[in-house]
């Protein structure tokens with residue numbers, strides 16, 4: 001795959017790795033030595049390069065800056081005990097960036113551009129994949145429009161880049177969430193299912209308001225009635241009601257999380273009853289009041305599984321039971337697979 005696609009490589013003269021303190025990793029603050037970049041010139045993908053991580057130059061008329069014609073992905077590389085470096089479900093991220101790209105009129109990426117850029121970059125910066133339990137190398141692919149034209153039309157030229165950042169042991173603290181009943185993240189027919197830049201810009205203000213009210217995060221509801229649970233800011237949400245694991249169907253207002261799919265796959269494999277369906281706030285509250293609601297948690301690449309200990313809705317608040325046994329079991333199973341310690345029954349790992 002790598003030989004068929006020619007990547008020009010310019011290495012750093014001196015690695016920054018020795019200045020980097022692996023015992024004090026702050027997420028998103030440090031970037032590895034190199035980055036991948038490729039251009040679509042209107043006809044084909046070319047100029048595939050691995051360069052020292054650094055600034056790029058853009059015209060002030062760049063269409064992405066004005067109109068947000070831009071999408072991204074989030075994925076991780078892990079270090080096995082034997083020193084191998086492996087990616088978790090990279091083909092699923094590749095497929096999803098093209099689903100996002102289609103919605104935003106961005107050029108489709110060929111699999112070899114995505115996969116060879118990714119594997120070459122990770123291979124070159126493999127020392128940046130931390131080895132301690134819970135740590136990983138966060139990978140951020142991004143695809144954006146580069147027309148220098150401030151009329152509104154789909155761009156003809158694009159850039160695809162990959163940058164990476166070491167991520168520390170994410171001992172995610174349980175969170176207190178607010179069920180949002182005023183603002184919306186996504187609406188049917190909109191861009192909610194795409195990892196499109198503007199979706200995140202637009203959710204900052206409601207999230208900040210919730211934080212000022214003492215919540216860690218939001219749970220979005222449907223934009224029309226605010227009666228049905230959708231997802232959280234960068235996580236899908238799931239509820240264990242009795243013995244049944246319930247989550248919203250991944251329709252066009254919900255980001256189809258790869259962690260979500262992995263969790264549902266594991267749960268089904270363990271014989272847990274899984275329901276992907278509309279789940280109303282009313283049903284959630286009834287289950288919380290009767291004690292049938294055992295656990296609630298978010299799923300996503302950043303923290304894998306984040307337990308929810310309290311849910312606020314309008315002026316009421318609902319506390320969840322202390323036990324997070326199921327969430328812990330899922331988290332340990334996923335971590336074991338990602339570290340090469342547990343059997344990779346579903347062929348999720350891709351050794352670089």
Ligand SMILES: *Cc1c(COP(=O)(O)O)cnc(C)c1O
Pocket residue numbers: 074195231232233234235236255256257258259260299300301302
């Ligand atoms: C990325 C993201 C998720 C989680 O997806 P993963 O593939 O599991 O990381 C969930 N919701 C939103 C809105 C997201 O952007």
